[in-house]
Each structure stands twice: as C-alpha cells, then as structure tokens.
Amino acid sequence: MTDTAHILVVDDHRDIRDLIGRYLRQHGYRVTLAADGKEMRKLLADEIMPDLVVLDLMMPGEDGLSLCRWLRESHDMPVVMLTALGEETDRIIGLEMGADDYLAKPFNPRELLARIKAVLRRAQSLPTGRKRPLAGGEVCFDRWILDRNRHELRNDDDMVMPLSAGEFALLNAFVEHPRMVLTRDQLLDITKGREAAPFDRSIDNQVSRLRKKIEPDPKNPVIIKTVWGGGYMLTVDAVSQ
Template sequence: MSDPVHILVVDDHRDIRDLLGRYLRQHEYRVTLASDGRELRKLMGENVLPDLIVLDLMMPGEDGLSLCRWLRENYDVPVVMLTALGEETDRIIGLEMGADDYLAKPFNPRELLARIKAVLRRSQSLPSGRRGQMPGGEIGFDRWILDRTRHELRDEQDVVVPLSAGEFALLCSFVDHPNMVLNRDQLLDLTKGREAIPFDRSIDNQVSRLRKKIEPDPKTPTLIKTVWGGGYMFTAEVSKK
C-alpha cells in the first residue's frame, strides 16, 4: 500500500487546527499541525516535507503571505491559503505570492477537502512530478534577470521591462519547468489555479505578449517554442543568480 498523503495544517486557532486534523485523518490523510510560522519553519527544517500545506493568512508574528513566499522560494509543495477576510485584494495577493488556492473563513471542511484534492490532482499532473522547483530570488536566462522577490524582469543593461501579473506568473511557470512541454491546461493551473475555465485561450494571448517582450524576434521565437498539438516549451538555460 502507498503511504497516505501528508497534510500540514498551519493555523494559530487551536480549535480550527484540531477540527481540521480530526476531519482529515478521518479521510485517511496523515496530518501534522503547527500553530504559527515558527513551528512551520522548524518542521520544514527538520525535513518534515508534506504533500500539501493548509496555511492561515492572518497569524500573530509572521503572516501567511510572508510564509507562502518563503515556501515558494525554497520548497516544492502546494499551498491552500485560509483567510478570515475573504477580500478580493487578499485573495489576489495570496495567489501572487504562490498559493495554489484559497478558502475564506468560515468554511465547510468538506469544501476544503475538495480543494485539497483538486490542488493535489493539478500538482501531480505536471510532467515527471516536477512543480515549481526553481528557487526564488534572481533567476537568469538568456539575456534576462527575473527577480521573483521584486516581481520584475530586467535586461542585461538593468532596464526593467514591465510585465502584467499574468505575464509574470506565466514567465515564472516557464522558468520553473525549462525544457518541458506544458499544455494549456497545465499552464492555466500553474498561473490561474481554480479560476481557470475550460477552453480558456488567455494563455495563448499571454504567450504572444510575453514573446514580444523577451524574444529577439517574436515572429520566430527561440525561448518559448510552440509544440504543435502539445503546448509550449521554454528552451532557455535557467540559472540561480
């Protein structure tokens, strides 16, 4: 038998932690509980590497956004974020920081379970199981520097090239998966998560716009190549700066 899926729940409210722990264990998940960012960092440092993290946004000390950014820079693990606010800006910021999904409190545990299953399906659908493995900070490719901390792209003369939030997310997805064919559904999952809708053609439009900004000749792309019948492949050599 395969090992049970391991879920790490990080929430400063003990009642919520215990409730989620019991509920997820009832559904045959292995569960570890943490009360704050310090416990999360300690567990990860001890090589307690879960399959998915449920992370509260509003916690004393280090908040969920900072922790999500740290996780994205250092680990290959999906994150479902919980927020008591449920405001549009918090949802967007959370997704931009790298959360795979979010759920507003109060919530039904059954809905959280459904979200967890959906995120795990998406993360496991990527080729070779690789997902978001390139660390954060500055990433170099071709003549470009992608600064994931500052959310900006610079050329070799240190000139910043403006990117929309969608273009930035798409470029991050490409540098995370170099030389891998990613179809439209996988790119939608990586950049838009559960907001993606069937037959969404926005990826094609964003690829076209991104090519105009980073390709020497957008009409004959060499960095983002189209794989007919498959999707797109990012062919540049990627390195940590």
C-alpha cells in the same frame, strides 16, 4: 490520489485545527494535526510525509512564513497558507516564500477543500523535474530578469518591460519549469487554477503577447517554443539570483 492524499494541518487554534481535520477526513483524506512549527518539524523528522501542508501564517513562536521557507528548502510538498489578516501584502509575501495557494480566515471549509484539490491536481500533473518554486525574488533567463517581488521584467540594459497579471503568471510558470514541455491544460491550471474548456485559446493568446515582448523575432520564437501536439517550452535555463 486526492481521495487518499495525506494532509498535514498546522494551526495553533485547536478549534480551527480540529474543524479542518474533521472536514477533510469526511471527504476521504488522511489527516495529521500539529499545533505549531515545533510539532510539525518533529512529525517530518519522524518521516511523516504528507502530500500537502495546510499552514497557518500567524502562530506563536516560529511563524508560518519561516516554516514555509524551511519547507521549500528541505521538502517537496505543496503548501496552502491560512491567515487571519487577509492583507494583499501578506498574501504576496506568503506566495513569495513558496506557498502554492493562500486563503484568508474566516473561510468556508468547502473553499479550502477546493483549493487543496486544485493544488494537489496541479502538483501531480506537472512533468518530472523541478516542481518547487525557485529561491529568491529574481530569476534570470536569456537576457531577461524577472523580478517576482515587483512583478517586473527587465532586460540586461535595465529597461523595464510591462507585463499584465496574466503575462506575469505565465512567464513565472515557464521559469519555474525551464526546458520542460507544459501543455495548455497544465499552464491554465498553474496560472488560473482551472482546467481548459474546449476551444479555450487564452494560453495561446498570452503566449503570443509574451513572445512580442521577449523574443528577438516573435514570428520565429526561440525562447518560448511551440511543441507540436504538446504545448510550450522555455528553451533556456532559468537561474535564481
């Protein structure tokens, strides 16, 4: 599908917008261009439904963060954000608003193409059901609360359980897809943006470490269960605070 996917590029800089459009078309994508949020909203209202949106963060009028939040609430399509700032805080805020990936300007068009391919592959490989990020910064599951703003996990007694970056990414993938079987390849793609190599056991190792932190009995897990021949599944509901 990535060879014929429809990409909507929203950027107020005409040179950048046109450059991205030409490059993506050269690589077989259908491309629609929009100069700002107003034009993007009009295109979507006219039922121009892209497979992915490349969205600039800093635009006059309605900025990219507001537009990304609106897209998350009203549409089901991946978003790759662009920004001239490149600040860590802006990247985190963009991802919290629901962006699937983030790229700082100036960027190599080849890198943007690679990000687009990875995000499309990830979106298409997920099982049916909820695919878009949960609203809000905190997600409750079992007796745990995952604070995605602070990258912090705490229990119902308000005790904080430290998480590594990999453990946080993995747990976030599970709460985004509760009661769904996620294969090792899917989990690796969601958390690291790459496919599993033969004999890659990194996901299994992280699941094991995560179970030691959240399971009542890690040797007999009931929250994250192994699905024989399939992968792993979060067996409880995950609810946004």
